[in-house]
Amino acid sequence: MSADNVVKIPPAHDLPTPEPESPSIPRSRQPYRFSTLCATVETPDAGHKDQHGSSSVPIYQTATFKGVGGHYDYTRSGNPTRTHLEHHIAKISSAEHAFVVSSGMAALDVITRILKPDTEVIAGDDIYGGTHRLLTYLRTHMGVTVHHVDTTEPTSVLPHLNPGKTAMVLLETPTNPLLKIVDIARISALVKEKCPDATIVVDNTMMSPYLQRPLEHGADIVYDSATKYLSGHHDLMAGAIVCNRDDLAKQMAFIINSVGNALTPFDSFLLLRGIKTLAIRMDRQQSTAMLVAQLLSRLGFVTHYPGLPNHPGKEVHERIADGYGAVLSFQTGDVALSERIVAATRLWGISVSFGCVNSLISMPCVMSHASIDPATRAARGLPEDLIRLCVGIEDPADLIDDLQHALLEAGAIMFAANDYVRIPNPISRAVEKLALGEPRRNDARPREDREWFVSAPGKVILFGEHAVVHGVTAIAASVDLRCYGLTSPRHDGKLSVHLTDIGDYRHEWDVDDLPWDAVTPIPPGEPHPDQLDPRLMEAISARALPPADEMPRQTHGSLVAFLYLYMTLAHGGHRPSFHYVTRTTLPIGAGLGSSACYSVCIATALLLLHQRISVPPLPAPTRAPGAGDPGHVHVSHQGRRAIPAVAAEEANRWAFVAEKVLHGNPSGVDNSVAVFGGALAYTRPGFGRKSGMEPIQGFKSLRFLLVDSKVPRDTKKLVAGVALKKLEDPEAINKIMDSIQSISDEARRALADPELSRTSLLSALAALINENHAHLVSLGVSHRSLETIRSTTAAEQFRLSTKLTGAGGGGCAVTLVPDDFSDSSLRALVSALQAAGFGTYSTSVGGSGLGILSPYNHKETRAPVTPPETPAESDDSVDGTSSLRQYFESIDGSTLSSWADECGRWAYV
Ligand SMILES: Nc1ncnc2c1ncn2[C@@H]1O[C@H](COP(=O)(O)OP(=O)(O)OP(=O)(O)O)[C@@H](O)[C@H]1O
Numbered sequence: 001m002s003a004d005n006v007v008k009i010p011p012a013h014d015l016p017t018p019e020p021e022s023p024s025i026p027r028s029r030q031p032y033r034f035s036t037l038c039a040t041v042e043t044p045d046a047g048h049k050d051q052h053g054s055s056s057v058p059i060y061q062t063a064t065f066k067g068v069g070g071h072y073d074y075t076r077s078g079n080p081t082r083t084h085l086e087h088h089i090a091k092i093s094s095a096e097h098a099f100v101v102s103s104g105m106a107a108l109d110v111i112t113r114i115l116k117p118d119t120e121v122i123a124g125d126d127i128y129g130g131t132h133r134l135l136t137y138l139r140t141h142m143g144v145t146v147h148h149v150d151t152t153e154p155t156s157v158l159p160h161l162n163p164g165k166t167a168m169v170l171l172e173t174p175t176n177p178l179l180k181i182v183d184i185a186r187i188s189a190l191v192k193e194k195c196p197d198a199t200i201v202v203d204n205t206m207m208s209p210y211l212q213r214p215l216e217h218g219a220d221i222v223y224d225s226a227t228k229y230l231s232g233h234h235d236l237m238a239g240a241i242v243c244n245r246d247d248l249a250k251q252m253a254f255i256i257n258s259v260g261n262a263l264t265p266f267d268s269f270l271l272l273r274g275i276k277t278l279a280i281r282m283d284r285q286q287s288t289a290m291l292v293a294q295l296l297s298r299l300g301f302v303t304h305y306p307g308l309p310n311h312p313g314k315e316v317h318e319r320i321a322d323g324y325g326a327v328l329s330f331q332t333g334d335v336a337l338s339e340r341i342v343a344a345t346r347l348w349g350i351s352v353s354f355g356c357v358n359s360l361i362s363m364p365c366v367m368s369h370a371s372i373d374p375a376t377r378a379a380r381g382l383p384e385d386l387i388r389l390c391v392g393i394e395d396p397a398d399l400i401d402d403l404q405h406a407l408l409e410a411g412a413i414m415f416a417a418n419d420y421v422r423i424p425n426p427i428s429r430a431v432e433k434l435a436l437g438e439p440r441r442n443d444a445r446p447r448e449d450r451e452w453f454v455s456a457p458g459k460v461i462l463f464g465e466h467a468v469v470h471g472v473t474a475i476a477a478s479v480d481l482r483c484y485g486l487t488s489p490r491h492d493g494k495l496s497v498h499l500t501d502i503g504d505y506r507h508e509w510d511v512d513d514l515p516w517d518a519v520t521p522i523p524p525g526e527p528h529p530d531q532l533d534p535r536l537m538e539a540i541s542a543r544a545l546p547p548a549d550e551m552p553r554q555t556h557g558s559l560v561a562f563l564y565l566y567m568t569l570a571h572g573g574h575r576p577s578f579h580y581v582t583r584t585t586l587p588i589g590a591g592l593g594s595s596a597c598y599s600v601c602i603a604t605a606l607l608l609l610h611q612r613i614s615v616p617p618l619p620a621p622t623r624a625p626g627a628g629d630p631g632h633v634h635v636s637h638q639g640r641r642a643i644p645a646v647a648a649e650e651a652n653r654w655a656f657v658a659e660k661v662l663h664g665n666p667s668g669v670d671n672s673v674a675v676f677g678g679a680l681a682y683t684r685p686g687f688g689r690k691s692g693m694e695p696i697q698g699f700k701s702l703r704f705l706l707v708d709s710k711v712p713r714d715t716k717k718l719v720a721g722v723a724l725k726k727l728e729d730p731e732a733i734n735k736i737m738d739s740i741q742s743i744s745d746e747a748r749r750a751l752a753d754p755e756l757s758r759t760s761l762l763s764a765l766a767a768l769i770n771e772n773h774a775h776l777v778s779l780g781v782s783h784r785s786l787e788t789i790r791s792t793t794a795a796e797q798f799r800l801s802t803k804l805t806g807a808g809g810g811g812c813a814v815t816l817v818p819d820d821f822s823d824s825s826l827r828a829l830v831s832a833l834q835a836a837g838f839g840t841y842s843t844s845v846g847g848s849g850l851g852i853l854s855p856y857n858h859k860e861t862r863a864p865v866t867p868p869e870t871p872a873e874s875d876d877s878v879d880g881t882s883s884l885r886q887y888f889e890s891i892d893g894s895t896l897s898s899w900a901d902e903c904g905r906w907a908y909v
């Protein structure tokens with residue numbers, strides 16, 4: 001018998017993998033590994049066995065099939081090439097069912113056709129532009145409500161879960177193009193607990209089934225744009241859907257057959273061929289992606305890639321996925337610079353899409369995500385300057401070479417000291433130039449040789465504390481109690497901090513001894529990631545400070561925040577040596593935002609010292625007309641609005657980072673008020689509401705009495721306590737949050753209503769104060785002492801409304817004092833409160849925010865008005881002239897504010 005005529009009996013194992021003709025050593029059978037599964041295409045069943053034994057699945061390029069009652073009749077409903085492909089995809093995805101359709105968007109279309117009108121979908125806020133467009137269509141044409149939330153925070157879905165209504169939760173991880181990580185396992189569990197009927201859908205395109213199989217983590221349906229990694233060659237469009245639930249599979253099969261968008265036989269053949277090399281392509285692509293990400297991060301670009309050690313979602317990603325993928329993105333800080341880089345590459349093709357064997361470069365905001373309008377892109381934090389890189393299989397050295405050339409040609413990096421180094425962001429340089437003017441030739445002194453004197457106000461929250469952490473609007477205003485910070489240069493390589501208000505505590509470090517190996521510096525103009533860097537936090541606590549219990553209470557957090565910012569902001573080897581002194585007129589830890597104004601002061605001082613922000617000279621003061629001089633009238637209040645918005649926003653961003661260190665999960669309201677001053681309605685982003693700050697008029701005319709219970713408490717613990725309560729009983733707590741939102745809305749409307757009489761406004765606010773306090777009691781953040789303050793102020797002879805303010809648990813209460821409340825009654829109330837051991841502050845609200853004594857430079861501004869009584873110590877002098885330091889450290893607290901005001905002309909936000 002010729003060899004051709006030998007009938008081979010297929011081996012009796014799960015997959016028809018070629019076996020050696022005569023196995024010499026019997027071996028136990030392992031399930032095949034992924035790349036073996038990819039390379040071996042199985043015949044679905046005996047009915048599909050090819051009559052000629054073809055080793056590749058043939059293309060059944062036919063629309064119809066002859067006969068009646070056979071396997072197939074019409075290619076829209078079924079085709080053998082497609083059946084092989086679907087079987088293959090089900091196998092590599094560990095799924096029961098798979099379908100292939102004409103594109104990734106067609107896959108999502110099939111899936112979302114399961115939705116009925118008047119149901120609700122929750123989706124991420126950093127999703128693919130096409131997905132966003134389809135969801136918008138469903139919202140506007142199909143009566144489906146769509147909530148976009150920050151799915152990187154699993155609990156952000158909770159407020160939107162609506163049993164009976166929530167029909168689908170649409171997730172994508174890593175997100176495209178910011179590579180944020182979504183914990184699909186955690187979200188699936190949270191959703192299923194409250195809305196068991198909701199379908200969890202995951203777009204797995206960025207990972208492919210090789211790196212992530214979401215069905216194993218609670219997803220019901222997973223889809224891939226198979227145009228990307230599954231096919232790998234950008235020569236076809238296809239979408240793949242997999243699921244394990246028979247009911248969902250049945251519905252989707254019906255839809256695909258009805259609308260006729262199943263994949264064509266030829267494309268099915270091509271896709272089947274592409275999948276055979278999925279694992280080997282992906283291995284190469286992701287190992288090069290890691291090299292590219294490391295290069296960009298080392299050069300100092302903000303780089304988004306889950307494989308980098310400082311990626312905030314790394315840990316979650318590693319739990320749910322087997323690799324980091326081959327897409328990464330980075331920011332340059334300047335749209336025009338990004339455009340030049342993209343245009344200067346040769347090997348990296350400018351193209352939308354990803355997953356191809358060829359490397360691609362794009363700017364999502366002008367390409368793949370252009371269908372999302374610019375305002376929405378901005379609201380979702382999608383930077384316009386973002387460049388996305390999709391790494392292919394070319395030689396890594398060529399790819400890196402080409403990228404470095406493009407960065408060089410575009411002016412983003414330069415070659416210095418035998419290596420490429422980042423050129424500081426041209427925008428910040430331009431802003432600095434504008435602000436300071438060109439450096440004067442005769443002033444050779446380095447910038448850090450001047451003192452910087454900064455200050456920021458505390459705040460009072462009238463409505464919405466705690467709830468604001470969970471996305472509710474808070475109404476708050478600055479108070480005229482301030483924190484001050486002064487830097488004076490040192491020339492001995494040391495850094496020292498003096499916290500005069502907390503046990504007069506001092507600490508000093510050798511700059512070079514700080515744990516620099518643990519820091520990932522953030523280049524100028526670029527944002528800090530959402531989460532603090534745990535490595536740096538740990539290194540500061542362990543290596544730069546004594547154990548927390550060996551330091552005075554409260555100082556540990558303040559110093560960690562200071563060093564965290566000092567080290568993260570240091571760049572280009574610039575590590576200034578200076579002394580920082582802080583003083584405050586606010587009670588610390590009492591609910592008036594002491595941590596936020598401390599944070600704003602250190603952030604501003606450090607940004608100035610690290611030369612990341614600058615303050616333009618103040619306009620000329622009023623000058624009387626004289627001979628040949630028409631004179632000048634200076635009309636602004638001090639230097640109000642003299643600090644440019646870019647500098648204020650940067651200070652606010654970094655103050656928020658310091659607040660995170662001190663606070664855990666701050667909403668951002670305190671630092672925003674401390675920077676911008678005035679009165680604000682503040683809503684934090686990420687909770688599906690319109691976020692941001694809106695100035696509130698009318699607030700300034702209100703009179704408040706602040707009463708300090710003097711009961712110490714810790715905002716961090718109180719905020720964490722409310723979060724825990726919310727996790728335990730989300731329904732009840734969300735109800736309270738909704739009620740507080742209505743209170744803030746009501747107050748905002750009342751304050752803005754010109755028709756409302758003053759009396760009606762005051763009585764409305766008083767009622768809302770009582771209502772808000774009752775909700776805070778239900779959140780468990782009041783305290784006996786606060787209830788005593790409330791009952792004292794509400795007593796028959798006063799009848800005033802009071803609520804706790806800030807984090808509660810002790811701290812301060814705020815009492816609204818109506819216009820007709822007499823001075824004598826106020827005096828009586830203050831005496832009653834003081835007799836009970838409480839502290840009182842009558843303060844005006846709505847004043848200036850961040851202030852910088854500008855520019856405090858002894859050459860340019862007059863010396864402090866109070867003349868020195870003793871000669872300055874040598875390290876207390878700036879450029880041979882006496883500095884502010886000795887006055888600042890020693891002046892009596894009651895005169896601190898007026899002394900500071902008189903030190904020179906302040907620039908304010
Ligand atoms: N002048 C200061 N010097 C040094 N650290 C300060 C200063 N003011 C505040 N802090 C830091 O802020 C912490 C107090 O923050 P906390 O958030 O508990 O209170 P708060 O900000 O006054 O109240 P709330 O957040 O309710 O408005 C202190 O423990 C300390 O670490």
Ligand SMILES: C[C@@](O)(CCO)CC(=O)[O-]
Pocket residue numbers: 461464465466467468469591593665666667668669670715719806807
């Ligand atoms: C309790 C809280 O709402 C106000 C603290 O002043 C916390 C915050 O918003 O960060």
